[in-house]
Amino acid sequence: MKNLLLIIFSLLIANISFSQTENLKELKSWQLKAYGKSAERYGDLNSVVKYYSEYYARNKKDEKTAFKLANSYFEIKNFEKAKPIFYELYLSNSKKYPKAVFRYGQILKKEEKFDSAAACFLIYRDNLIYYDVKSNKDANLLMVERELKSSENESFKKSDNSEKIQILKLNSSINKNYKESSPVIWNDTTLIYTSLMIDSFPVINVNTSINVPTGKYYSAGLINNDWQGGNLPPEPFVNFENKSVSSGVLSDDGKRFYFAAGSEDIHGNIFSSIYVRKLKNGIWSQPEKLDEEINPKKFMTTQPALGKCYNPNFDVLYFVSDRPGGIGGTDIWYSVYDKVSDMYNKPINAGTYINSPENEISPMVDNETKALYFSSDGHSGYGGYDVYKSYGELVNWIPPKNIGKPINSVYDDFYYTKLKNDSMGFIVSNRKGNPEQENPHCCYDIFEFYIQNKKVIEITDTIFEADEDFYDKLITQKDSVKNVNKNSSKTVVKLHIKNNKSGEYICLATDTTDNSGKFHFKVDENQDYKLTVEKKAFAPTSVIFNTNKLVKNKLNVKPLTIIPDNLKPISLKNIYFEFNQWNLNESSKQYLDTFLYQIMLKNKDIVTEISAYTDGLGDSDYNLVLSKKRAESVVNYLTQKGINKARLIAKGYGEEKPIASEKDENGNDIPEGRAKNRRIELRVVGVIIQ
Structure with a gap:
């Protein structure tokens, strides 16, 4: 957790040495060990390895200190020096130090030795199951299962987009010897970022004070296709003398700018909050710290991102926090902001699809596609923090996917950001950096990436309103129905994405048709979507489609026709069932062959509902089940003849919606009325793209 907070907050206090003495050779072993323990209390990992490494060189048999030394090396990302110590503990006493086996496996995984890493994870898992009685056993089991999953997944290991994506480290005018972070694309030629802007850290004596x-x-500008940094940032970015700043996001209307700022004490306690600046009469206000609902005392709140909401008067402020009520160490939370009242709702956790038992950081929202990018060390990944992508909003998300190499590496990768056209962007990583550093993975740099032939998929088409002869044309025309009455303006069209885990669709965006009936959305590749169309006095209509294997960047949905509510459905009069039965007889099959089957063949894009009804005799619950089975019999028959099942919806209504009376005014039975109510109907409810 200590190292995570350092990553999140743009400080590298772990690189500062809180020195007790400089001449280690003159110190006795007990002094080295005491100074090492003191450095542990301060959270000064560099000094921990400084003292413990000298101590360990003299006392190889002290396994407890050896484990502390190796783990400290691991935490400051010096995997090369951690590896041999973990390996020795693995060989000598894996049952006493099972975490050494796990850490050794993690380092092997970073070296892409997946089979050997998986073997270590299996040993660690067995030790947990048979020997571990600690209270955090379940959490450790979840952690090792996650590592095993990614180490053994062949398709995951081979997921490499290096041929399509070029990734380059920015030059030394931006990346210094320590940490650069929080890239913000301000415009096409301006990049804002945070930096310590120093080439070496001071050595600090614990008995003295120092800033x-x-x-x-x-700010960095794009000059001759090269980013040149080190410049003062433009408004509304602001720096503090005694606080670190990070992140930065501007509202769509350009009137609010959010950022995080805070500090860390020498004990590793981090105090950070989200601030806002407001543009009034062309002048940016002084930074205002958001209230304690957003920034609770004694907890970290950082890395703001902005999303749109279903209501244009609302924005969604996403952020990272370690406050109580979360799922892991740090989670992504959100608060809905009301632009009219200038109020923020109580923060809510983004949920278990996004947040893991470990840590999630650096959210970024693509408001055009409703994609959320974030980094996590709790979902299955290559190692360290990887970038993931999900779709949705608030607490409704589809399971996130790792975006793969080379954006992700076996080290830490976070602060993903990109241009709107998806052609390029930036990432922060500690993949191999400055060769002059003793530890090549100690510090974070900004990398830029370029995506070749990235498809930006636009979906646009027209909504039509059916005229009163729609079903007659459906029956009588030799070709598919194309004649409609008029374009449908002011019609609500919603875009949904499929959660392939649950099978449910999540609403992403809403558009309203213009005077010509047109709507427009932006979608991503390799996803399953659904459009729903709603208008008063018309039956809801939908279309499902996917964006796999698209050749063009524009997806034209076939014209959608909405049907008036008062338009009577087609009655399939010649379908008969035996009493209390649902199997089709031969005459019914012949009728389907010559009528409904032909309609479905001619109109290959329509989605139909097959509605079955019973009369009022018998138990109503039983009749509901019976009618559903009869509708399914029709659907199954047409499916067997080659009609796509996605175009057929079976609905049973039982004795609902009678169209004739079944008893006269004297209570006598009317057989003809009951016969009319026992019926099968067809109505068009949508279209599907083949």
């Missing part, structure tokens, strides 16, 4: 370097905003 610890803080992260500040800087």
Whole structure:
């Protein structure tokens, strides 16, 4: 957790040495060990490895200190020095130090030795199951199962987009020897980022006071296709003397700018909050710290991102926090902001699809596709923090997917951001950086990436309103129905994405047709979508489609026709069932062959509902089940003849919606009325793209 907070908050206080003495060789072993323990209490991992490494060189048999040393190396990302110590503990006492086996496996995974890593994870899992009695056993089991899943998944290991994506480290005018972070694309030629802007850290004596370097905003400009940094940032970015700043996001209307700022003490306690600046009469206000609902005392609140909401008067403020009520160490939360009242609703956790038992950081929202990008060390990944992508809003999300290499590496990758056209963007990573550093993975740099032939898929088409002769044309025309009455303006069209895990669709965006009946959305590749169309006095209509294997960047949905509510459905009069039965007889099959089957063949894009009804005799619940089975018999028969099952919906209504009286005014039975109510109907409810 300590290392995570350092990552999130743009400080590298772990690189500062809280020195007790400089001449280690003159110290006795007990002094080295005591100074190492003191450094542990301060959270000064660099000093921990400084003292413990000298101690360990003299006392190889002290396994407890050896494990602390190796784990400290691991936490400061010096995997090369951690590896041999973990390996020795693995060989000598894996049952006493099972975490050494796990860490060794993680390092092997970073070296892409997946089979050997999986073997270590299996040993660690067995030790947990048979020997571990600690209270955090379940959490450790979840962690090792996650590592096993990614180590053994062949398709995951081979997921590499290096041929399509070029990734480059930015030059030394931006990336210094320590940490650069929080890239914000301000416009096509301006990049804002944070940096400590120093080439070496001071050595700090614990008995003296010194101003610890803080992260500040800087600006880089694109000059001759090369980013040149180190410049002062434009408004509304602002720096503090004694606080580090991070992240930064501007509202769509350009009137609110959110960012995070805070500090860390020498004990590793981080205090950060989200601030806002407001544009009034062309002047940016002073930074205002959001209220304690957003920024609770004694907890971290950082990395703001902005999403749109179903209501244009609302924005969604996403952020990262370690407050109580979360799922893991740090989670992604959100608060709905009311632009009219200038109020923020109580923060809510983004839920278990996004947040894991570990840590989630650096959210970024693509408001055009409703995609959420974030980094996590709790979902199955290559190692460290990987970037993931999900779709949805608030608490409704589809399961996130790892976006793959080379954006992700076996090290930490976070702060993903991109241009709207998806052609390029930036990532922060500690993949191999400055060769002059003793530890090549200690520090974070900004990398830019370019995506070749990225498809930006636009979906647009027209909604029509059917005229009163729609079903007559459906029956009598030799070709498919194309004649409609008029374009449908002011019609609500909603875009949904499929959660393939649950099978449910999540609403992503809403558009209203213009005077010509047109609507427009932006969608992503390789996803399953649904459009729903709603208008008063018309039956709801839908279309399902996917964006797999698209050749063009524009997807034209076939014209959608909405049907008036008062338009009577087609009655399938010649379908008969035996009493209390649902199997089709031969005459009914012949009728379907010559009528309904032909309609479905001619109109290959329509989705139909097959509605079955019973009369009022018998138990109503039983009649409901019976009618559903009869509708399913029709659907199954047409499916067997080759009609796509996605175009057929079986609905049983039982004795609902009678169209004739079954008893006269004297209570006498009317057989003809009952016969009329026992019926099968067809109505068009949508279209499907083949």
